[in-house]
Amino acid sequence: MARTRDEAAARRVLDSARDLVRRLGPRAVTVDEIAAAAGVGKQTIYRWWPSKSSVIMDALSELTDPEPAQLPDSTFEAVRLQMRRVAAMFASRNGELIRELVADSQGDPALAKEFRERFFAHRRARAAATLENGIATGQLRPDLDVDDALDVLYGPLWLRLLVGHLPTSQAAADRVLELVWPGLARGGALPAPPSPGRKPSRRRPAPSRFG
Amino acid sequence: MARTRDEAAARRVLDSARDLVRRLGPRAVTVDEIAAAAGVGKQTIYRWWPSKSSVIMDALSELTDPEPAQLPDSTFEAVRLQMRRVAAMFASRNGELIRELVADSQGDPALAKEFRERFFAHRRARAAATLENGIATGQLRPDLDVDDALDVLYGPLWLRLLVGHLPTSQAAADRVLELVWPGLARGGALPAPPSPGRKPSRRRPAPSRFG
DNA sequence: TCGATAACGAGACGAATGGTCTCGCCGGGG
DNA sequence: CCCCGGCGAGACCATTCGTCTCGTTATCGA
Known part of the structure; x- marks a missing residue:
């Protein structure tokens, strides 16, 4: 025609x-x-x-971050890796992008839906898979509610990103995981120290830009 | 003159x-x-x-919610009460207000600072006091990092408010607290069931509009 | 082949709105 | 008492999203 x-x-x-x-x-x-x-x-x-906003959402949703080739068998380590990656992204230029995308979403239900379905849900599904694997392998409590657990693990990072009261450092991600882990794990105890001889710290260590 | x-x-x-x-x-x-x-x-x-934005922030910062007369001695119960109140506020008209305020803050550092200092910090300080009291009375781990704990407790509610993937119900607040508690408490165990005979549920119960 | 049709680039236009400027008025402190 | 500056009203400017128009062009179907 x-x-x-x-x-x-x-x-x-x-x-x-x-x-x-x-x-x-x-x-x-x-x-x-x-x-x-x-x-x-x-x-x-x-x-x-x-x-x-829709154009920008489209342009950004193409920036798919590659899923790491393989995650550790240890659920603790796998979650830590994923959380660190999120923290790193939040602290980067992309974090600013996400902040403004969320901001724009607040006044625009259609955009909010797109954000949830095209950005948020994908990454959340990957994190959920890790937790579900942890349940299946007996590393996490069998009655764990995955949605709740994801909110507890990643909510703190989002809060820091969006309110900005504290930095979204990898150290913060580590501390959150260690703090929350007893409520997630099957036994309720932290796993054996991953690196030889290095116990995960509970208290915040000396302020550091990295971590 | x-x-x-x-x-x-x-x-x-x-x-x-x-x-x-x-x-x-x-x-x-x-x-x-x-x-x-x-x-x-x-x-x-x-x-x-x-x-x-500054006008609106001023108008809203006058809406100080009254601190409850007295909190329970049980830190678990006190935190639960405070979290429920936050969840209720998030689910109300004020939640929408806060969402849009956060949204406006993303592109305006001055406004973000005002929001943090005049709205966020006040409420956070009250929640922090509860945790610090819990540490002092031996109900919480003595080495607890209060900032991290606050993020872990309230981050999930903020995440739900701002991303909207799940509702900010009082039930959600309860589940978060129960999930996180083992990592906060001195002994690491949930307190004795508060209401006689009713154990706090771990799994999400039947969907309910309320808590 | 060829014409009808819809997408194209360019840009004028309308509308909403945050923030500035002007104007005449008015009231209190020096 | 009188002038300086805050006042109400609103014109005005600048930005920017989204629509509309116009002449052009590519493609499909006859």
Whole structure:
């Protein structure tokens, strides 16, 4: 019948959106900028996406972080690894992105839904799989509610990200896990120290930028 | 020298802002609306406050929720009471307010600072006092890091409020507390069932609108 | 082949809204 | 008493999302 959709244009829109968002932050990027950078008319953007936020969500959801090749058999170690990765992401430029995405979501139910389903749910499912494996292998309590456990493990990191009262360091992730672990584990005890001779610290150690 | 500042006008601004925010939400309220409702010129608002968000923050920070007359001696019960109150607030109209306030804070460091210092810190200090009392009375581990514990207890509620993947029910608050408690308590065991014969449930019970 | 149709780039436009500026008025302190 | 500055009212500016228009162009179907 008529002219078909220009996939290359859509590609350029997403690429430009991604670049601009990384450079300026999602709040500062305007639709006109994206259109100009992509060499596309604004109407083309609004023909394919319902809103600016949706474009940005699309551009960002392509940034799939690769699942690590393999997680340790120890559930404790596996969760620690995953939590550290989340903490690292939150502390990076992507953390700012996520903050603003959540912010935009608050006033826009459709965007909030997209965020939950396309970003949040994916990562949560991976973390859930780790816990479910831990239950199956007897490392975690058999009656553990995975949703609750995930909120308890990752909620503190999100809180720090969004309120900013404390940094989202890997050390914080470690401390949260150690604090919560007795309520998750089958026996209720911390596992044997992973690295030879190094006991996990309970109290906050000397302030450190890393951890 | 000249005319003095009209305190009554400022009062009307805050009252109008509070009413409008409660009625429409902080995002939907415009400065022109506040000015019109208060019967003041916009310039009068901007003479006293640096931004719309600042006005709304001022109006809301006056909504101090009264501290309960007395908390139970049992730290477990005291924390549970406080968590339930937070969950109830999050589930109410005020929860929506807080969500949008956090959202606005993400792109505005000054506002974020105000939010942390004038809203977040107050409530956190009260919750911290409960935990510190628990440490002092030997109900909580003496080496407990209060900041971490607060994040672990309240982070899940904040996460649910801001991401919306699950409701912020009082039941959720209870389950979080029970899940985390073994890592906080001195002995690591749940306290004797508070209500006679009713054991705190670990698994999520039948879905309920209430707690 | 060729025409109808819809997508395209470019950009004007409308609307909402945060924040500034102007204007005439008015009131209290020096 | 009188001038300086706060006051109410509102015009104005700037930004930016999203829509609409226009002439062009590519593709599908006849």
